[in-house]
Amino acid sequence: MTRMAGKVVLITGARQGVGRSCAIRLAEQGADIVALDQPGPESDAALAGLAAAVRDLLRKVVVATADIRDLEAVAAAVQAGVDELGPLDVVVANAGIFDAPGPSWEIGEEVWVRSIDVNVTGTWHTVKAGVAQLNPIGGSVIIMSSTATVKSHAGSSHYSAAKNAITGLAMTLANELGERSIRVNSLHPGSVATPMILNPATFARLRPDLEHPAAEDVAQVLAGRTLLPVPWVDPIDVSNAVLFLASDESRYVTGLQMVIDAGLAQQVAS
Numbered sequence: 001m002t003r004m005a006g007k008v009v010l011i012t013g014a015r016q017g018v019g020r021s022c023a024i025r026l027a028e029q030g031a032d033i034v035a036l037d038q039p040g041p042e043s044d045a046a047l048a049g050l051a052a053a054v055r056d057l058l059r060k061v062v063v064a065t066a067d068i069r070d071l072e073a074v075a076a077a078v079q080a081g082v083d084e085l086g087p088l089d090v091v092v093a094n095a096g097i098f099d100a101p102g103p104s105w106e107i108g109e110e111v112w113v114r115s116i117d118v119n120v121t122g123t124w125h126t127v128k129a130g131v132a133q134l135n136p137i138g139g140s141v142i143i144m145s146s147t148a149t150v151k152s153h154a155g156s157s158h159y160s161a162a163k164n165a166i167t168g169l170a171m172t173l174a175n176e177l178g179e180r181s182i183r184v185n186s187l188h189p190g191s192v193a194t195p196m197i198l199n200p201a202t203f204a205r206l207r208p209d210l211e212h213p214a215a216e217d218v219a220q221v222l223a224g225r226t227l228l229p230v231p232w233v234d235p236i237d238v239s240n241a242v243l244f245l246a247s248d249e250s251r252y253v254t255g256l257q258m259v260i261d262a263g264l265a266q267q268v269a270s
């Protein structure tokens with residue numbers, strides 16, 4: 001209950017999936033939360049639900065909407081959080097997208113640019129606005145990358161290129177912020193059970209042999225890609241790692257690229 005006591009944490013992509021799990025996990029351990037997600041009715045409802053859940057844990061929360069491609073909007077959202085909760089201790093740059101896959105030479109310009117804009121420039125905006133509001137000494141920045149940086153799959157070059165780019169951003173930041181005792185690490189999940197992969201389009205792509213594939217059909221395929229006998233990790237497995245990297249337990253851990261993937265990256269057969 002006290003691993004994050006007194007700390008203020010900014011999390012992007014907080015309305016669902018990994019981001020929501022991080023918000024709850026860190027609040028459970030005493031953090032106050034600035035939760036940001038893209039504008040729209042879906043976010044308003046989901047962020048209101050998240051805020052209620054954080055308050056139930058007796059923690060403070062500020063929710064805000066901003067498209068991370070819009071630096072001014074992100075900076076304003078972060079400012080609103082800091083005005084209410086005080087300077088940030090932790091930035092979790094988590095928001096991201098996996099857009100329509102396809103061979104590198106066939107991916108449309110629009111899909112490529114959107115992937116780079118959201119995943120790379122949006123993450124940089126989060127860092128730019130977030131680091132400006134960190135306490136001057138001490139803190140933790142966590143960048144949500146992917147095993148797409150260590151093991152590429154056909155059809156995902158727009159995503160892989162973006163996640164490699166933000167891993168470079170993270171490692172550069174680790175060099176830049178070390179002297180302020182601010183640690184910067186990247187997380188590299190494999191498949192995570194969130195709407196990003198648990199959706200009809202992904203099911204159809206992974207099981208083209210079936211007319212109406214469901215999650216359990218896809219689980220069979222993905223379980224063949226991991227060392228441990230599971231198809232994917234759960235959001236809590238990623239948020240537990242975020243908790244470690246956000247807390248003082250990892251006080252001398254910086255420049256790490258931490259993989260959480262049930263062995264996906266080390267599996268030689270897929």
Ligand SMILES: NC(=O)c1ccc[n+]([C@@H]2O[C@H](COP(=O)([O-])OP(=O)(O)OC[C@H]3O[C@@H](n4cnc5c(N)ncnc54)[C@H](O)[C@@H]3O)[C@@H](O)[C@H]2O)c1
Pocket residue numbers: 012013014015016017018019036037038039066067068069094095096097098118122144145146147188189190191192193194195196197
């Ligand atoms: N699910 C996986 O298999 C997996 C694997 C490796 C890495 N990741 C990474 O983990 C992170 C979280 O993904 P998830 O699995 O929870 O996916 P998700 O789709 O459930 O959540 C992504 C969140 O980011 C938000 N978002 C997207 N575009 C945004 C924008 N322009 N501005 C603000 N917010 C925006 C979405 O609204 C959503 O809340 C992403 O960076 C993703 O690339 C996911």
